[in-house]
Amino acid sequence: MSNSHSVGINVLHKYKDVIGNGWILALRNIRIQILEHALGYAWTLIIPMLYAACYFFIKRELKGADMSGSEAGWDVLRAFSGIMIVQSWMLLVVSMAGMIRRHKGMLRGLNISTISFVLAIAFEGVIAIAIRAILIIAAIPILGLDLPDELSAWLWFAVCLIMLYLSAIMVGLLLAPWATLYSDIFKGISSMRLPLILISPIFYPAIERTDSALYLLNLVNPVASPLAVLANALRGEELSLYLMPMLVWGGLSVVLFVWSLKKLRRQVPILLERMGS
Amino acid sequence: MEELLQVEGLWKKYSRSLSASARYAARDLLRNAIGAEAGNEELRDTEFWSLREVNFTLRRGEVMAVVGYNGAGKSTLLKCIAGKLPVDRGKIVRRGKLGHLLEMSAGFSPSMTGRDNVSVRGRLIGKQGKELNRYISQVAEFADIDEFFDAPVQFYSSGMKARLGFAASSVMEPDILILDEVLAVGDLGFRMKCYSRIDEIRKKSAVILVSHSMGHISRLATTSIFLNKGKVVFQGAPQKSIALYNEAKGSKKKAANFKPECIRFEVTRNHKVIEENGVILFGEELSFQGECFVDVPITLSIFLHEQGGAVIGVWNSKRSNFILHPSQRFSAKLGPQNLSPGYYHLSVIGIDSQGEQLFLSIPFNFRVKGDFYNKIGHEPIAAWNVL
Numbered sequence: 001m002s003n004s005h006s007v008g009i010n011v012l013h014k015y016k017d018v019i020g021n022g023w024i025l026a027l028r029n030i031r032i033q034i035l036e037h038a039l040g041y042a043w044t045l046i047i048p049m050l051y052a053a054c055y056f057f058i059k060r061e062l063k064g065a066d067m068s069g070s071e072a073g074w075d076v077l078r079a080f081s082g083i084m085i086v087q088s089w090m091l092l093v094v095s096m097a098g099m100i101r102r103h104k105g106m107l108r109g110l111n112i113s114t115i116s117f118v119l120a121i122a123f124e125g126v127i128a129i130a131i132r133a134i135l136i137i138a139a140i141p142i143l144g145l146d147l148p149d150e151l152s153a154w155l156w157f158a159v160c161l162i163m164l165y166l167s168a169i170m171v172g173l174l175l176a177p178w179a180t181l182y183s184d185i186f187k188g189i190s191s192m193r194l195p196l197i198l199i200s201p202i203f204y205p206a207i208e209r210t211d212s213a214l215y216l217l218n219l220v221n222p223v224a225s226p227l228a229v230l231a232n233a234l235r236g237e238e239l240s241l242y243l244m245p246m247l248v249w250g251g252l253s254v255v256l257f258v259w260s261l262k263k264l265r266r267q268v269p270i271l272l273e274r275m276g277s
Numbered sequence: 278m279e280e281l282l283q284v285e286g287l288w289k290k291y292s293r294s295l296s297a298s299a300r301y302a303a304r305d306l307l308r309n310a311i312g313a314e315a316g317n318e319e320l321r322d323t324e325f326w327s328l329r330e331v332n333f334t335l336r337r338g339e340v341m342a343v344v345g346y347n348g349a350g351k352s353t354l355l356k357c358i359a360g361k362l363p364v365d366r367g368k369i370v371r372r373g374k375l376g377h378l379l380e381m382s383a384g385f386s387p388s389m390t391g392r393d394n395v396s397v398r399g400r401l402i403g404k405q406g407k408e409l410n411r412y413i414s415q416v417a418e419f420a421d422i423d424e425f426f427d428a429p430v431q432f433y434s435s436g437m438k439a440r441l442g443f444a445a446s447s448v449m450e451p452d453i454l455i456l457d458e459v460l461a462v463g464d465l466g467f468r469m470k471c472y473s474r475i476d477e478i479r480k481k482s483a484v485i486l487v488s489h490s491m492g493h494i495s496r497l498a499t500t501s502i503f504l505n506k507g508k509v510v511f512q513g514a515p516q517k518s519i520a521l522y523n524e525a526k527g528s529k530k531k532a533a534n535f536k537p538e539c540i541r542f543e544v545t546r547n548h549k550v551i552e553e554n555g556v557i558l559f560g561e562e563l564s565f566q567g568e569c570f571v572d573v574p575i576t577l578s579i580f581l582h583e584q585g586g587a588v589i590g591v592w593n594s595k596r597s598n599f600i601l602h603p604s605q606r607f608s609a610k611l612g613p614q615n616l617s618p619g620y621y622h623l624s625v626i627g628i629d630s631q632g633e634q635l636f637l638s639i640p641f642n643f644r645v646k647g648d649f650y651n652k653i654g655h656e657p658i659a660a661w662n663v664l
Contacts, residue, residue, distance in 0.1 A: 017403065024400045028386070035388040108361050109383025109446075111375065112401055177306050181299045266309050269363040273291075274302040 021112055022119025029124055045135060047087055052080035055203060073143040078231050081136045082202030085161075085230075088132050089168045089223055090193055092125045096172020097179040097189065100271050107272060114268045118261060122169050129165050133157075140234070148236045156233035160226040163246050166253035167222035173260040180271045200224045201231065208241045219245045222253075279372070281453050281483040282335040282358065286367035289328040289353055289507075290320060297323040327353045328507045331367070335483040335500075337452070342494040343487045344518040345504035351487040354504070355379065355455050358485065373452025376482075378443065387431035391422065391441050394430060398445045412448060419470065420444035440467055447474050454478055456486040466620050469554050469642065472496065491519045495537050495639050539636035540625055542567025544643070551643060559647030560615050560658070565592075565623070566608035571635050574602045575627040579609065582622050582640070583654040590655060601627075615656050616645045 037043065056076050096118070100107065103117050140147050148154060179185035199217055201207070206228030207214045218224035225242035226249075232240045292298040301321060320326070328350045335341050343351045356362040358369055359377045384401075385394045392413060399412040417426050420440045425433060433441070456475070475497065478484065488494055494501065494515055501518035503511040511521055516538050523536075544551045545564045551557065565579060576599070581590040592611060594601070601607050622640040629635055650656070 021401055024397060028389075028397050031393075032386050032388055103384075105380050105383040108356070109377075109380030110398075110401065111377075178303075181302055181306075263309055266363075267306055269361060270302055270305045270309070273362045274298050 018113045018115050019119060021116035023123055025112075025116060025120035026123035026127075029120060030127070048080050048084035048135075051083040052076055055079040070145060073145045074231075074235060077136075077139055077143055077145060077234070078201070078205070079203055080139055081132075081230070081234075082200065082227055083197065084132050084135065085164060085227065086193075086197055086200060086202065086223055088125075088128050089164055090189065090196075092121070092128065092165070092168035093172040093175070094186065094189055095124070096121050096169055097175040097185060099172075099176055100180040100268060101275070104272060104275055107268060114264050115261060118169075118173060118264070121172070125165055125169060129161050133161055136234075148234060150236060153233045153236055156239065157230060160230035160233065160246065163226045163250040163253070164223065166250055166257065167226075170253040170257040170260070171222065173257055173264070176260075176264070177267045177271055181274060196221070196223060201228050206231065206240060206242060210241070215241075218242070222249050225249060279337045280334050281337055281372050282485070283370040284331055284333050284358065284367070285370070287328055287331040287354070287357060287364055287369065288326060288366035289350070289357055289362065290324045290365050291327045291353075292321075292324045294323040297321075326507050328357070331502075331504075331507075331509055333502060333509075333512060335453070335485060337483050338480070338499075340479050340484040340486065340497050340499045342498035342501040342515050342518065343485065343504060344494060344501055344515075344522050346522075348506075349504040350507040351504055352457055353507075355457050355485065355487055358453075359455050371453055374450075375453050375455070376449045376451025376478075377455035377457075378446045379455065379457050383442075385430050385438070385442065388429055390429055391420070391426045391433070392417070395441070395445050402449070415448055416441070416444040419448070419474070421467070436467075443467075443471060443474075447471070447478070449478075450481065451478070452482055454482045454484045456484065456488075458487055458489070466644070469620075491522065492640055494519060536636040537639040539571055539627065540567060540569050540638045542625060542638065542641070544623065544641055554642050554644065556644045556646050557614060559618065559645055559656075560613045562613050563611040564608060565611055565625075566606065567625075568606045569601060569603075569627055569636075571627060571629075572603055573629050573635075574600050575629055575635060576600055577607070577609075578626050578628070579611070580624050580626070582624065583619070613658075614645065615658055617651065617654055617656050618645050618647050618649045619654070620644050621654070 039046070056072075056079075059072075059075065099117050099121055100114075106112065107114065107117070137147070148157075175185055175189075197203075199214065199221060200223050201218070206218065206224070209215055218228070219242075225240075225246035228240045228242035229246050232238065292301060301324075331354060333341070343354060345351050353362065355377070356379065357364050358371070359375065359379060360369075360371075361379070384398060389397075395413050395416045396409065399409045399416075404412045420426065420437075420443075422433070422437050422440055425437055426441075430438065430441070454475075475484070479497070484497075486494075486497065498515040500513065501511075501515040502509050503518040503521045511518055516536070520536060543566060545566065546557060546561055548564075551563075557563065569575060569577075577594045579592040580588050583589050592609060594609070599607075620642065621644070622642045624640045625638040627635045
């Protein structure tokens, strides 16, 4: 009994170290980003604001109409939050996919579990998503819109962000070994950015016609369903048809993430060998 | 003594082709993904064996040198032992905590200061609070890079980075310590500090090291293996591995025959023996005495090297018509050493009547203290007069 107890304590200590190291690495990465970029985290705001401003301007010019109404405000909010979330989703995928390549020196030179590097990016992702959530909430009154007064709306808002986060770290981790071997993966991710923005409900409301090809396309798009649910939740409207696909994506993401994490321990030495010195 | 490392029938292969290498890795990843065993124990197209049937054991207190030429498989062996590379056949059993100095500057961010990088490294190895502060000050003291410790690492010279890396990595108490060419860093003074640190660690651990410096190996190792094209050609006394290394080297190019066991010597000042790494003052007179263990008459040459290894002076016994016969002891007065302050070493070679070099000693390191005027090593004193 005492033997199994001490084994349990050892395992707990091991996990504590792995998680602690993940947090230290995350703080280190954030610090480096701040040191190496004059504007630091301001870029989180600059790019979506630029997109939203362009969207607002083009829409107004095309419609030639007054853009001061609440409908126009919700359109701008959807564009602003959508761009910001997709940008963050992409960054998280790229960061996770490039994890082994970026940290190959540390993986070779230090006795740190690979899981700590994954957790570091996951922690950074939580911070990044939290910053975006605050910015979206701040944008609502700035655009002259009403904040949702129901608790359920806020809960769904949080669930949508969590689902987006889970799908991003899952896709990134699934791609990580392949991205270590083939740089094409990064080119692929980068070239997917614009199509993803265009097919996702960012510049237009989510299609809810089940016979539409775009609806079917958005079912397999991990970003589309949370964005659709999020837009409805913030407006205090009925939950979208995309709720179930979003939850399925969430569950699948957790399963695939855990599976990839388990495989990683044996994959990393193979990859370090193939990367050479 | 407790057995800490066991390597049994270790085989490791590599591919010479980049595309084939990626292809094989992709297959291995897919096999791993479906939970199948690697199943790639045989050579595939473009692959070669980097290590073949390596077997040895290492006990606490032992220092094993892995000797061999570039491409012999030395670093691959160390990376396999460290668990950084998968093995294709055989097994490695490690008992106890593993420490390695493979990529010492790993994880140092160029934009962060040395202090911040060391602090992160310390926290990653589990140090907190006072223990972390002690670790940082120990590293700062050992690295000895003064105010640069608080400057971003991107402004460091390569020597400074190496100092910081060694200092940050060597503050540990492992059971098995793996060292890959780490002693080739920094200046002589720093290398001396590295020796002392490794000496401390090895008392409680099993050490396995790779170095191309036969002096380092001769000084540190208690046992050795000589690797040639991935195969263990010899396993045993370090001196024999060094001799094999020099013989093999000689087959490519005529070179120094190391055999430091052929000479024993001491350096004295005022009839007092100077300790290894001892200090002398500018202009002090040195003497040299010793004995050689060879069967033929020889002439001796004592070389004086500056910090970087360049020879700045030689005392050749031929110039004094001195020949040393077997079983004779010898002494040589080297005269006043007008050397500018810094680190130096002496080495001795013995040459037979045919002109063949029979041995080369282990270097004797010392430091000269005094006023510093310029960087030129040898500063003879002239008799100055006003005319």
